[in-house]
Amino acid sequence: MKNEVNLQRRKMLKLAGVSAAALATFPGLLNAKMMKVGSHASPDFHPDVEISLQGKVKDVSIFQGPETRVWKVTGKVLKGDKSVISNDGESYLAPTIRLHKGQKVRIYLKNDLPSATILHWHGLHVPSKMDGNPMYAIDNGETFVYEFEILNRAGTYWYHAHTHSLTARHVYSGLAGFFIVSDDEEQALKLPSGEFDVPLVIQDRNFDRQNQLKYGGGMMMKMHGFLGDQILVNGTPEFELPVATRAYRMRLLNGSNSRIYKLAWDDGTPIKVIATDGGLLEKAETLPYLTLAPAERREIWVDFSNKNVGTELTLRSLEFSSGGMGGMGGGRGGMMGGMGGGQSHAGKDFTVLKVRVSKKVSSHNVLPKRLSKITPLRLSDAVNPESPRRITLSMRHMSALLNGRSYKMNDIREDEIIPVNTLQLMEFDNGFHRGMGGMGGMGMPHPMHLHGEQFQVVKREVRNKSGKGYTSIAEGFLDKGWKDTVLVMPGEKVTILKPFNDFTGLFMYHCHNLEHEDMGMMRDLLVK
Numbered sequence: 459m460k461n462e463v464n465l466q467r468r469k470m471l472k473l474a475g476v477s478a479a480a481l482a483t484f485p486g487l488l489n490a491k492m493m494k495v496g497s498h499a500s501p502d503f504h505p506d507v508e509i510s511l512q513g514k515v516k517d518v519s520i521f522q523g524p525e526t527r528v529w530k531v532t533g534k535v536l537k538g539d540k541s542v543i544s545n546d547g548e549s550y551l552a553p554t555i556r557l558h559k560g561q562k563v564r565i566y567l568k569n570d571l572p573s574a575t576i577l578h579w580h581g582l583h584v585p586s587k588m589d590g591n592p593m594y595a596i597d598n599g600e601t602f603v604y605e606f607e608i609l610n611r612a613g614t615y616w617y618h619a620h621t622h623s624l625t626a627r628h629v630y631s632g633l634a635g636f637f638i639v640s641d642d643e644e645q646a647l648k649l650p651s652g653e654f655d656v657p658l659v660i661q662d663r664n665f666d667r668q669n670q671l672k673y674g675g676g677m678m679m680k681m682h683g684f685l686g687d688q689i690l691v692n693g694t695p696e697f698e699l700p701v702a703t704r705a706y707r708m709r710l711l712n713g714s715n716s717r718i719y720k721l722a723w724d725d726g727t728p729i730k731v732i733a734t735d736g737g738l739l740e741k742a743e744t745l746p747y748l749t750l751a752p753a754e755r756r757e758i759w760v761d762f763s764n765k766n767v768g769t770e771l772t773l774r775s776l777e778f779s780s781g782g783m784g785g786m787g788g789g790r791g792g793m794m795g796g797m798g799g800g801q802s803h804a805g806k807d808f809t810v811l812k813v814r815v816s817k818k819v820s821s822h823n824v825l826p827k828r829l830s831k832i833t834p835l836r837l838s839d840a841v842n843p844e845s846p847r848r849i850t851l852s853m854r855h856m857s858a859l860l861n862g863r864s865y866k867m868n869d870i871r872e873d874e875i876i877p878v879n880t881l882q883l884m885e886f887d888n889g890f891h892r893g894m895g896g897m898g899g900m901g902m903p904h905p906m907h908l909h910g911e912q913f914q915v916v917k918r919e920v921r922n923k924s925g926k927g928y929t930s931i932a933e934g935f936l937d938k939g940w941k942d943t944v945l946v947m948p949g950e951k952v953t954i955l956k957p958f959n960d961f962t963g964l965f966m967y968h969c970h971n972l973e974h975e976d977m978g979m980m981r982d983l984l985v986k
């Protein structure tokens with residue numbers, strides 16, 4: 459028994475009259491119900507906002523013809539401003555939740571789905587027990603009560619299912635939505651708001667002739683991750699956004715299971731990024747294109763004020779090579795339809811969305827020179843400035859591993875224990891020390907995500923920079939600001955500084971290629 463959870467478990471079991479010996483015989487006994495986590499609203503918590511979310515099977519209209527059966531989260535505001543929940547309409551997406559920093563929220567999640575599930579607040583700094591760890595999954599008919607305060611700065615966060623070995627399937631079926639946080643500093647900037655502040659989630663899916671979602675494939679699909687041949691934006695195929703001749707704030711989220719996008723405007727306009735996973739940058743950054751890995755967010759500033767009414771602009775995903783198992787991807791050509799090349803993560807150039815300038819207005823929005831102040835984390839404040847915690851990423855024997863291990867509940871190892879209130883230097887090593895080149899071997903790109911507080915990227919190092927897989931997307935990386943997910947390419951090592959403040963307990967780290975995650979490329983850290 460080497461961790462706090464086990465200790466808690468022993469206490470619980472003692473109360474329940476179960477001996478430690480029995481526990482050793484039945485290690486599966488630990489679950490949310492025994493720990494009573496999330497089972498009721500606590501009388502000492504005084505929420506500003508109360509929401510109920512319900513997951514249920516629903517038929518929604520995505521295409522002409524038959525409706526599509528999805529797993530839909532619907533929402534209701536029980537206390538507070540009704541605008542906390544929006545976009546609860548006809549799409550398969552979970553509703554958008556909007557809260558302000560400092561607000562306390564209570565969320566009832568009622569599971570009326572034919573599977574155990576749990577929701578995780580991606581990017582939010584919340585107590586371990588409110589974080590949607592798979593061990594807290596609730597069965598059909600049960601309710602989980604979340605209570606937490608919004609500690610994050612303003613930013614585009616999101617939430618999604620996080621069920622053990624079923625996350626990919628659950629998210630694919632619809633269990634994901636935006637979680638947008640505002641704060642005073644951001645509001646003082648008077649950025650485009652209301653209809654001029656547009657959250658856009660990009661996803662890929664496959665549908666059969668009856669318009670039903672198709673998910674599946676064998677081990678090869680899992681190794682590559684799922685790639686769909688139908689792009690949906692905000693749950694809509696062939697998404698078109700009518701805009702006015704003025705500036706917009708667009709919040710892009712890659713909500714796909716595993717597809718990486720290389721986003722660019724078709725007229726060559728560079729992309730102006732104002733925010734990343736964890737909120738505003740210090741100042742806007744201009745990139746020729748955006749590389750957006752699963753779970754990553756970028757907010758962009760797009761100004762249509764000098765465009766003529768009638769102008770059409772297309773946001774495309776450009777062709778790139780992701781390296782790695784590309785040579786093996788040829789057989790997937792059929793499944794990928796017209797969109798895919800032979801490469802697993804590369805696609806032929808395809809349309810993501812269209813923007814049509816449809817009305818003339820006079821706008822006053824000017825992009826502020828300075829957006830925010832980002833205090834850089836300092837190496838000298840890390841407890842281990844000389845010896846980063848290394849996390850090696852590998853795919854071997856048809857499994858996806860972190861430091862050679864795959865996910866297991868309640869399986870904390872020595873190197874996965876982190877003292878609370880420390881700053882840790884960590885590195886994700888995707889074949890860097892093994893000397894794997896960009897295109898060589900079994901290398902796959904891995905979008906690595908850590909729960910809890912946002913981190914900062916210190917550096918990227920890559921073997922074989924000339925490897926095509928790397929250079930074809932590297933100009934689209936944006937490592938500034940606060941991040942919770944970072945793409946680690948084959949042959950690459952990414953070093954980060956990650957704070958573990960305030961909360962003890964389990965916080966996950968995993969690949970956000972959801973097929974990889976479900977194959978076991980996920981572990982818990984125990985902060986104590």
Ligand code: C2O
Pocket residue numbers: 578580618620753907909966968970
């Ligand atoms: Cu968005 Cu643990 O994940």
Ligand code: CU
Pocket residue numbers: 578579580581907908909
């Ligand atoms: Cu997360």
Ligand code: CU
Pocket residue numbers: 858902903904905969970971974975979
């Ligand atoms: Cu991965």
